[in-house]
Amino acid sequence: MAANLPRPKRTSTKQAPAAPPKEEAFYRGGKDRSGDTVELHPKDLCPNPFNRRAMSGVEELAATIEEVGLLQNIAHIPADIWVEHYPETAEKITAANVILFGEHRWRAIQSLGWEVIPSVLMDDKVADARLITLIENLRRAQLSPLEEAEHYEALRSSGLSYEQIAQKVGETAKGAISKGTVWKRVQLLALEPEVQGALRDGTLAVSTAEKLQKMSAEDQREAVTLVQGGMRPLEAQAQILARQRQDEPVPDTEPAEGEGAVSNGNGTALQASTVSTGNAAAKPRTTAKKEQPKPSADQYEQDRSTAAAARDAACQLLVETVDVGDTADSELLLKAMTGALLAPQQQSAAQQRALVWLRRAERHSIDDQNAASYFNAVQDSGDGELQRLAAFASALAAAELRTAARRHSWGTREVGYLRLLQDHAQYAPETAWEKKELGSDTTGENE
Amino acid sequence: MTRTVDPRFRPRGRRHPKIYAFILECGGSTKTTSATSMATEAALRGYPGTIFDFDANRSTTTILGYDEEAMKGRKTVLDLIHGTATLDEVALPARYRIGDGYGDDAFAYIPGLRVVPSCKEMSTADTAIAEDADRQDWFAEILLGYDGDEDDVLWLDFPASYGKMVYSVIRMLDEDDSVIPSVRADPKDVKLLVPLFEELDRVREKNRLRRSVPGRPTVNHLILTGTPTASYTEASARKATALAESLYGDILTPYVRYSADAKKLYDDCCPLPILLPNSVPAVDYRKLMTSIGFPDRT
Numbered sequence: 007m008a009a010n011l012p013r014p015k016r017t018s019t020k021q022a023p024a025a026p027p028k029e030e031a032f033y034r035g036g037k038d039r040s041g042d043t044v045e046l047h048p049k050d051l052c053p054n055p056f057n058r059r060a061m062s063g064v065e066e067l068a069a070t071i072e073e074v075g076l077l078q079n080i081a082h083i084p085a086d087i088w089v090e091h092y093p094e095t096a097e098k099i100t101a102a103n104v105i106l107f108g109e110h111r112w113r114a115i116q117s118l119g120w121e122v123i124p125s126v127l128m129d130d131k132v133a134d135a136r137l138i139t140l141i142e143n144l145r146r147a148q149l150s151p152l153e154e155a156e157h158y159e160a161l162r163s164s165g166l167s168y169e170q171i172a173q174k175v176g177e178t179a180k181g182a183i184s185k186g187t188v189w190k191r192v193q194l195l196a197l198e199p200e201v202q203g204a205l206r207d208g209t210l211a212v213s214t215a216e217k218l219q220k221m222s223a224e225d226q227r228e229a230v231t232l233v234q235g236g237m238r239p240l241e242a243q244a245q246i247l248a249r250q251r252q253d254e255p256v257p258d259t260e261p262a263e264g265e266g267a268v269s270n271g272n273g274t275a276l277q278a279s280t281v282s283t284g285n286a287a288a289k290p291r292t293t294a295k296k297e298q299p300k301p302s303a304d305q306y307e308q309d310r311s312t313a314a315a316a317r318d319a320a321c322q323l324l325v326e327t328v329d330v331g332d333t334a335d336s337e338l339l340l341k342a343m344t345g346a347l348l349a350p351q352q353q354s355a356a357q358q359r360a361l362v363w364l365r366r367a368e369r370h371s372i373d374d375q376n377a378a379s380y381f382n383a384v385q386d387s388g389d390g391e392l393q394r395l396a397a398f399a400s401a402l403a404a405a406e407l408r409t410a411a412r413r414h415s416w417g418t419r420e421v422g423y424l425r426l427l428q429d430h431a432q433y434a435p436e437t438a439w440e441k442k443e444l445g446s447d448t449t450g451e452n453e
Numbered sequence: 454m455t456r457t458v459d460p461r462f463r464p465r466g467r468r469h470p471k472i473y474a475f476i477l478e479c480g481g482s483t484k485t486t487s488a489t490s491m492a493t494e495a496a497l498r499g500y501p502g503t504i505f506d507f508d509a510n511r512s513t514t515t516i517l518g519y520d521e522e523a524m525k526g527r528k529t530v531l532d533l534i535h536g537t538a539t540l541d542e543v544a545l546p547a548r549y550r551i552g553d554g555y556g557d558d559a560f561a562y563i564p565g566l567r568v569v570p571s572c573k574e575m576s577t578a579d580t581a582i583a584e585d586a587d588r589q590d591w592f593a594e595i596l597l598g599y600d601g602d603e604d605d606v607l608w609l610d611f612p613a614s615y616g617k618m619v620y621s622v623i624r625m626l627d628e629d630d631s632v633i634p635s636v637r638a639d640p641k642d643v644k645l646l647v648p649l650f651e652e653l654d655r656v657r658e659k660n661r662l663r664r665s666v667p668g669r670p671t672v673n674h675l676i677l678t679g680t681p682t683a684s685y686t687e688a689s690a691r692k693a694t695a696l697a698e699s700l701y702g703d704i705l706t707p708y709v710r711y712s713a714d715a716k717k718l719y720d721d722c723c724p725l726p727i728l729l730p731n732s733v734p735a736v737d738y739r740k741l742m743t744s745i746g747f748p749d750r751t
Contacts, residue, residue, distance in 0.1 A: 011497075012561040014728050015550045018720035 040130040043079055045122040051082060052101035053109050055092075056139040056160065058153045061113060068114035076115065080108025081126040083135065091132045106135060107142040136164060137174055151212045152205055155191040162192065193219055198226045204234065214239035221246065236362060236375070241318065244311040309439030314410040317424075320433040321402050325360075326367040330394040338430045339398050345426070346401035349419050353400075355407055357381050360399035369395060416443040461746070462500075462605040464629035469599035470502070472630035474609040474623060474670070478652075479636070479645040483678040485512045486715055486725065487635035488610040490738045492566055493547070493724040495606060498742065499750040501565035502606035503544055505530060507618065509575040513610045515722050517568040518548030518560055529572040534581060534591045534618070540599070544569050549723040563727065567604075578618040592622045593666065615652045624656050627667035635676040636697070638690040638711075643697050646675075674745055675701050678715075680708040682733070707744050709737040 038044055082103040089096045105112055106128050115123045131138060140157040161171050172185040194205065194215060201218055204210035210233060217239065218226045225246050232242035329335050346356075357377040364370040371392050374380040384396045405423040412420055424444060427433035435441055462471045473491070475484040485508070492504040506513035507530060514524065527545070532538035547566035552559040582588045611619055626632065634649055636642035653670050660668020677697050681690045690711070697705060714732040718725050725735050743749075 011563070011727060012551045014561075014721060014723040015552060016717075016721050016723075016728070018717040 038127050040127055042127050043124050044127055046082065046103060046125050047121060048112060048116045048123050050102045051080075051105050051112055051123070051125070052085075052099055052103070053112075054105050054107070054135070054139055055095040055098040056136050056157075057105075057107075057109055057143070058156050059109075059143050060150075060153070061110065064110055064113045064117065067110055068117045071111070071114050072118055076111060076124065078108075078111075079124045079126050080111050081106040081128045081131075083127075083129050083132050087129050087132050088135070092135070106131065106138060136161060141175060150206060150208075151191060151215075152194055152202060155194045158188050158192050159195060168192075190216060198223050198230075200227045201230050204230045209234050211239065217243055238358070241315075244315045244318075247308065247311050247315070309437035310410070313435070313437045313440045314406075316436065317406055317409065317427060317433065320427045320431040321406055322363050322366060324402060324427075324431050325363040325369065325395075325399045328395065328398060330391050330398065338426070339394065341422075341426050342398055342401040342405070345419065345422055346404045349404065349408060351404065353404075354378060356400050356404035359403035359407060360396065363399050363403070364396065421445075456602045458602045458605060469596040470604045470607050472607045472609060472626055474611065474626060474630065474632050475635055476609075476611045476615075476619065476623065476632055477634045477636060477642070477645060477649055478613050478615055479642050480613040481637070482613070482642050482645075483635045483637055483676075483709075483715075484613075485516070485610055486718065486734075487633070487676050487678065487709070487738075488608055489513055489516050489718070489724040490726055490735070491742060492606075492608040493563060494726045494738055494742050495608075495747050496547075496563055496565035497726060497751075498747055499565070500605040500747055501603060502608055503540075503567040503569060503604045504547070504608040504610060505569040506571035506610050507575065507578075507622070508571055508610060508612040509573055510612070511571045511573070512719065514568060514570040516718055516724055517563070517566070518550065518722070519545060519568065519570050520722065523555055524570060524572065527570065529575075530569050531572055531574055531578060531581075533569070533595065534578055534588060534621075536588070536591060536594070540569070540595055547724075549727055550721075563724070575612075575618075579616040582617040582621055589617070589621050592625050596625055620656065623653070623670045624660055624666050624668045626670040628669050628671040628673075630671070631673035632670045633674050633676055634672065635678060637679040638677050638681065638693040638697070638708075639679070640689055640693045640696065643693045643700075646701070672704060674706050675704045676706050676709065676741065678709040678734070679711040682710045682712075685711040706741045707737065709734050709741065 083106050085099045085102050085104055088104045089099055103125075105125075108125070112123060140154075140161065143153070143157070158168075158171055162168070166174070168185040168188045172183050172188045175183050175188075194202070194212070197205070197215060197219060201210065201215055205212065205215050210230060214229075214233060218229050221229065229239075229242045229246055232245065233239050237245075324338075328338065330339065354377065357380075361370065361377045361380050370380070371389070372380060372383045372387065374383055381396060381400070384393055387393070405419070405426075409416070409420045409423055416424075421444060424433070424435065424440070428435075435444060458470075460466075463469075464471060473488075475488045477484060488504060492502055495502055504513060504517070511521075511524075514520075519527070528538045528543045530543065533540065533543055544567040547563040547568045548560040549563065550559060551561045582591075609622060611622075623632065632649075632653065634646055636646065650672070653672065656670055657668055660666045675697065677694060679685075679690065680694050681687065694708075710733050712733040714729050715725065715734045718728055721728050725732065726738065729735055
């Protein structure tokens, strides 16, 4: 029993209770402790060498601060503690304290000429400074994908794995981030400088850039040019993919009948060759293989892109050649518009595509890059023929978009649209994909 | 260790130990004092056991030798709830301080007693269970997986609340186990027994038709502490004692009389039977243990 157990050490019997010294229990001034807000002169701070965020919007921020004051304090770490931890950044440390986060605010306050800036001392966070800088930037949601990528790459080189980065960033920033996302971001750094440039200035979406990754340098540059010229990314990708097939030596393909209408001098080389794909039904599919940087796993997927590019060219042909004033073409117009009106509408995307065709055919008459306002202008123009042509192009585009987006078996809408192209644009389905979907031509007897 | 467990502690042939649960939605009602004293006294008398600390205030954990510093890096009962550790990984040998620091010679172990420590984050246990329906079964899993002879008894020390975490545990009790409200001789404490009985009825009703969950928590003992003595004659204590006698006389254990000593276990971080074995409450807890079936068998 208790008798043979050692005696407990008692504290309740002591005269003075073992309370902590008052200095430890309460902060009574003197040395600053982590978490304290101190007022610093802006000159005593220098930027965080890990911060890669572009300094933009400082003037606007300064204006806001002047009006409502500084709503949120910045944070700093004393330079000696910083340098001890990150000696490699020593030469970039130019003041007594390093900003942990809040460089924009610091710059704004400097521009206002304030004498002091309130800042929270966070010397205990020095080990995590790199991560905090990244997270702080991610939270503010203005970090461009490439800036993000650079941060991740820096964390990588400091020894973290993709998974660890995802975990750390994910648990502190709201919204989980997967290791795949981190990897994809870092891969962006391998893109061609032109593509990175387009990403940086916002003319290229990240998703598009990711699609370009597997292309050769030359194709990447070309795709960016196409996209910046107003082409939809998928379309550009499809065109390049389709062109790769045509870059095969195609010895003197004779234009089929009806081709003459295409070569009216305003089609680019690219268009002409794409159109000929549609018509050169005799060309065997087997030649389509070349050193392709992206051999897709799914042959149908490639076929779909090729077919879409070919149909696009056929539509372009129709938009170029249709005579809306001629009663001979009214059946074509009616068919196209009927098809479009009976299907669910994708108005704005279709209008964008239609405008691309109209501009390429130089039949747009009104110079407006924006599809929505262009079509409004067409409406207001009072030009009956232009209106009909625009409506026709838009109906055609709606059908094309729907057909191109369709991954699985076609319905009567898609088939009907294909028939229209066959009847009026001498379009000949070439890919196995389209033949399968059309159902009838698998024997090749039409060819 | 091969040891034949007295069948009393494996009622109706079940494999997991008999359970004593200290529950009452009333702060400072001497749940922790009774739980640590009785578990320690039982262990010293030769009835090994494991005491679970479910309270985020970690009083039981601290009294049995593991303060905040000592707990650093150790697993807790929350790991059991989250299913990220086993009972044997979490349970620590109960101990008390005999010297300074945290080295081996700073503590003496209480033979036959383990403690499943709590943590501050236990305050989130209800939410964890609410968010993941599978966690509801965590305690059932522990009982089902129990296949040892290490413990005669499991002692459970609860916080002063009836939440999802408490429910996940007490629904696994049946009439062979005992819910023990430990209350001070104070009218407020005694009156709070009614909500406890209501809560237990609710648990029974909810599980009435279930076969995998016993769902019959039963109050077999009522402990009254801080009862009047020759020198402690407060009117409210006398009134409360009389009230408890008239209402619950059938389940009342021998009284644990009032003593200022009882408050020292929080200061000294040592259970009462070891800290002050000759104090009035320590003597009373010994009588109580004998009366509820724990005679000294050492």
